[in-house]
Amino acid sequence: MLKELNENNFNENIKDGIKIVVFTASWCGFCQRQKPILKEIADQNIWIGEVDPDENPSLVQRFNLNAFPSFLLFKNGNLIANFVGFKTKYELLNILLDYLK
Secondary structure (H helix, E strand, O other): OEEEEOOOOHHHHHOOOEEEEEEOOOOOHHHHHHHHHHHHHHOOOOOEEEEOOOOOHHHHHHOOOOOOOEEEEEEOOEEEEEEEOOOOHHHHHHHHHHHHO
């Protein structure tokens, strides 16, 4: 499931379970390459939240992000990992598997 997140619904959506949140900007070439991969993973019943950093600057500031795409991994509302840059489908799935153990 691919869910659009913003400053109003962010906390509510990350509070339960393991959630991947990715910050992608429309002007970022790597972000645009990342989007089809995110959709493909989300179609496999993996929850992914997507945040537009230009429309949600307080979230960018909250997590001190300065490069995109930026990925945040949450478990029950707590940030457990973050990583930056374009990731293949298999890289993302392997990162997730590491935290599901």
